[in-house]
Amino acid sequence: MxxxxxxxxxxxxxxxxxxxxxxxxxxxxxxxxxxxxxxxxxxxxxxxxxxxxxxxxxxxxxxxxxxxxxxxxxxxxxxxxxxxxxxxxxxxxxxxxxxxxxxxxxxxxxxxxxxxxxxxxxxxxxxxxxxxxxxxxxxxxxxxxxxxxxxxxxxxxxxxxxxxxxxxxxGLISASLPGGGSSDYALFMYVDGVRYGAYEAFCRADTRIPLxxxxxxxxxxxxxxxxxxxxxxxxxxxVAAFSPRADEIAASVARAVPGVRITYVPEPVRQGILDSWPKALDDTMAREDWGWKARYDLDGMTDDLVPRVRELLARGVDLSHSNR
Ligand SMILES: NC(=O)c1ccc[n+]([C@@H]2O[C@H](COP(=O)([O-])OP(=O)(O)OC[C@H]3O[C@@H](n4cnc5c(N)ncnc54)[C@H](O)[C@@H]3O)[C@@H](O)[C@H]2O)c1
CATH class of the missing domain: 3.40.50.720 (NAD(P)-binding Rossmann-like Domain)
Known part of the structure; x- marks a missing residue:
């Protein structure tokens, strides 16, 4: 192939x-x-x-x-x-x-x-x-x-x-540098949560998009x-997996990174983009036609992602971003 x-x-x-x-x-x-x-x-x-x-x-x-x-x-x-x-x-x-x-x-x-x-x-x-x-x-x-x-x-x-x-x-989340999408706040709750114990998100706490x-x-x-x-x-x-509010992601991060402080200062352009997107996707057709089914929910992702982020930061991998 x-x-x-x-x-x-x-x-x-x-x-x-x-x-x-x-x-x-x-x-x-x-x-x-x-x-x-x-x-x-x-x-x-x-x-x-x-x-x-x-x-x-x-x-x-x-x-x-x-x-x-x-x-x-x-x-x-x-x-x-x-x-x-x-x-x-x-x-x-x-x-x-x-x-x-x-x-x-x-x-x-x-x-x-x-x-x-x-x-x-x-x-x-x-x-x-x-x-x-x-x-x-x-x-x-x-x-x-x-x-x-x-x-x-x-x-x-x-x-x-x-x-x-x-x-x-x-929005896709992984332990690597994202490419300038509006869903990047979710990953940086993990990255900066681990790295600095705090993150100022560029969206409102009630922002909900599919991830x-x-x-x-x-x-x-x-x-x-x-x-x-x-x-x-x-x-x-x-294709769908889970659709948490931003403060629900923060709560999931806090389970794995106790004491983390997530605050919210909406940035108008990216908040506007996020508000224009659906809150959740219906993936019934993908499930019916080619057997699609997500395996990770929010907490499952958190449990897998936090150790990976810790490991990358310990190795000195650059996970910098543009809204600090
Ligand atoms: N990451 C997400 O959350 C997400 C969500 C929905 C859809 N997608 C789609 O998935 C695809 C991959 O996304 P990603 O997250 O890896 O994005 P990314 O920005 O991390 O990667 C895109 C790559 O395209 C390359 N690129 C830019 N201009 C190019 C050009 N002229 N010629 C060749 N390469 C060029 C960049 O160098 C970069 O490596 C994209 O089409 C994106 O729209 C991503």
Whole structure:
């Protein structure tokens, strides 16, 4: 099996590579691409790193034509909070980049393309929990480009050009540096809770959005990449895990980090983005069509995550962030 990833150097990429290596009976051949060059920690057996800017059409086509991947995981993107600061780059990477990846996949006869969409495709005023098929009126350029990516995936699939599947992720939490999403407050309750015993969150205490622990997230991508097409009623599916209020996350962190102090000073742009997202996702269709089921709840995640954060900080790994 030949697997190519775009944006492989981000929060999801490394965990996804490990999940793909773990679950395959015969070692796959993986080409991991990203705009940034990998560091020594990225090097591992069966994985070749290569620099690729997905906004560069010729370079994207060339690497696909050369490697001829069976499966592509398209992760490269500018996330929600960063996208609002730089909509031009967000459009180039998320919109033009996705188009380039679709065209390169078509030309290289890729068997399946996996797209990573987001709850940011939704706008305010939707049912709680929010099902898959509702009007999509996103509040951010990130959401706009994800809606467009979903529609292109659907179109290419219907035309028989590329078999596309994907998931709408909630905010993903893992013990690694996040990429500038609006759900980053949740991870930093853990990181700064362990590191400083305190964290000032950029959202209100009653903010509630859907979240998921990364081991479930990468398993969702691997599972949908393997799902038989005849069982799929859609291209892109909601996947859900848990939907805590910010102060419920703080209480869960406090169980594992006694005495931690979490305070709330809402920052208008990111609070506005968070308020535009659904409070919970309905993932009934993913459960019915390809057997999706999350394994981690909030406290299960806390019990697994806190020791990992402690270990990373003890090793001196950089988990810095932008809102301090
Ligand atoms: N992390 C989440 O909570 C979350 C939630 C919903 C959806 N997603 C989606 O999952 C995917 C991966 O997210 P992530 O959390 O790993 O994001 P991330 O920001 O950590 O990683 C994205 C990667 O894309 C790379 N990139 C940026 N511009 C590029 C370009 N022009 N060409 C090639 N690579 C480029 C970056 O260098 C980075 O390594 C994204 O498509 C994102 O929209 C993530």
């Amino acid at each position: 030949r697997i190519l990833l775009t944006g492989a150097g981000g929060q999801i990429g490394r965990d996804l590579i490990n999940e793909l290596l773990r679950r395959s009976k015969e070692p796959p051949s993986i080409v991991a691409t990203d705009l940034r060059t990998p560091d020594a920690a990225d090097e591992q057996e069966h994985v070749r790193w290569s620099r690729l800017d997905v906004t560069n059409e010729a370079a994207t086509r060339a690497i696909f034509a050369d490697f001829k991947p069976d499966i592509v995981f398209h992760l490269a993107a500018i996330l929600s909070a960063r996208g609002e600061k730089d909509p031009v780059t967000a459009y180039a990477v998320n919109q033009t980049g996705t188009w380039n990846v679709l065209e390169a996949s078509y030309a290289a006869r890729v068997k399946r393309l996996v797209f990573t969409s987001s709850i940011a495709v939704y706008g305010p005023g939707l049912p709680d929990p929010t099902p898959d098929a509702v009007p999509l009126q996103p509040a951010t350029i990130y959401g706009v480009t994800k809606v467009s990516g979903e529609l292109l995936c659907d179109y290419y699939t219907r035309r028989g050009w590329v078999d596309c599947v994907g998931v709408r992720f909630p 998921m622990y990364m081991p479930d997230g990468v398993r969702a991508l691997a599972e949908i990449s393997e799902a038989p097409r005849h069982k799929l009623r859609r291209c892109i599916y909601n």
